[in-house]
Amino acid sequence: MASVTLKITNETLKKMDEFYASSKIEGSSKPENYILWQAKTIDDVVITIYSSSKGLKALFNGPSALNESHIWDENASLNVSKHKLKAEWLYLDDQIGSDEVGTGDFFGPVVVVASYVKASQLDYLRRLGVDDSKRLTDKKIKEIAPKLMEEVIYIKQVCPNTKYNEQIELGQTMNSIKALLHNNALLKVRNKVGNEPCFVDQFCDVDKYYSYLQNQKQIVNTNITFKTKGETYYPSVAVSSIIARSIFLDEIDAMSAALGVTIPLGASLKVDEVAKIISRKIGKDKLKDYIKINFVNYKNL
Ligand code: MN
Numbered sequence: 041m042a043s044v045t046l047k048i049t050n051e052t053l054k055k056m057d058e059f060y061a062s063s064k065i066e067g068s069s070k071p072e073n074y075i076l077w078q079a080k081t082i083d084d085v086v087i088t089i090y091s092s093s094k095g096l097k098a099l100f101n102g103p104s105a106l107n108e109s110h111i112w113d114e115n116a117s118l119n120v121s122k123h124k125l126k127a128e129w130l131y132l133d134d135q136i137g138s139d140e141v142g143t144g145d146f147f148g149p150v151v152v153v154a155s156y157v158k159a160s161q162l163d164y165l166r167r168l169g170v171d172d173s174k175r176l177t178d179k180k181i182k183e184i185a186p187k188l189m190e191e192v193i194y195i196k197q198v199c200p201n202t203k204y205n206e207q208i209e210l211g212q213t214m215n216s217i218k219a220l221l222h223n224n225a226l227l228k229v230r231n232k233v234g235n236e237p238c239f240v241d242q243f244c245d246v247d248k249y250y251s252y253l254q255n256q257k258q259i260v261n262t263n264i265t266f267k268t269k270g271e272t273y274y275p276s277v278a279v280s281s282i283i284a285r286s287i288f289l290d291e292i293d294a295m296s297a298a299l300g301v302t303i304p305l306g307a308s309l310k311v312d313e314v315a316k317i318i319s320r321k322i323g324k325d326k327l328k329d330y331i332k333i334n335f336v337n338y339k340n341l
Pocket of ligand 1: 139140241
């Protein structure tokens with residue numbers, strides 16, 4: 041179960057008191073357990089306020105615990121349970137791994153990164169928090185990515201929106217575009233470091249993957265493993281996912297600055313709203329330089 045613990049001030053407690061007034065659980069106050077009160081939100085997050093000699097603490101428990109805690113501290117992060125501290129890395133020797141970012145986001149490019157990780161670097165990577173890559177906040181990602189980029193050999197492949205949309209109009213798909221980017225990134229890393237084993241965060245059937253590559257001159261098809269949630273199992277994929285995310289976030293930041301609008305991630309209703317605002321500002325045609333035309337969000341416009 042996802043949980044977040046926040047240290048809070050008396051002032052925040054007062055605000056929480058008001059904010060959760062109508063969702064408080066009756067009879068939840070248990071001074072003998074240092075519990076001031078508990079509340080339950082419509083998203084099934086249970087908030088427990090503790091008061092002890094060490095100060096005030098708010099515990100958020102439930103599937104949307106992280107979201108709820110962000111109301112109070114935008115830098116809050118999930119509690120790490122002790123038995124999950126170390127990822128179950130399946131391969132601990134020198135390796136190449138690739139992952140992509142931006143495929144679920146209406147705005148921004150598709151970014152694929154392949155990295156070469158050596159066995160001797162794993163301790164350092166764990167110390168940076170790579171073994172917990174799924175739980176890293178964007179703030180933490182921006183903090184460790186530069187260190188990773190200095191530490192490992194990596195190749196990035198960025199497919200900007202203009203190029204992406206061109207390919208879609210030519211009949212390509214998200215997955216065929218991704219396959220090309222992964223193959224190119226892996227090839228380039230292998231050219232630098234030699235024929236090391238490759239691991240790919242799997243996003244489609246392996247046969248499909250190779251069918252997308254059939255016209256390529258060079259294909260990485262030996263000593264390669266595909267696995268979904270690859271970043272949990274292979275440190276090289278985890279490193280690539282962190283570097284790719286940080287490159288993607290930088291691109292989004294640059295777009296936000298250029299357009300004077302904060303660009304939201306994902307493909308939600310909020311994204312539709314912002315797309316409308318930008319479309320009014322620069323026109324629907326120019327908007328295409330920033331979005332992916334095969335998303336429903338584009339049809340919603
Ligand atoms: Mn992935």
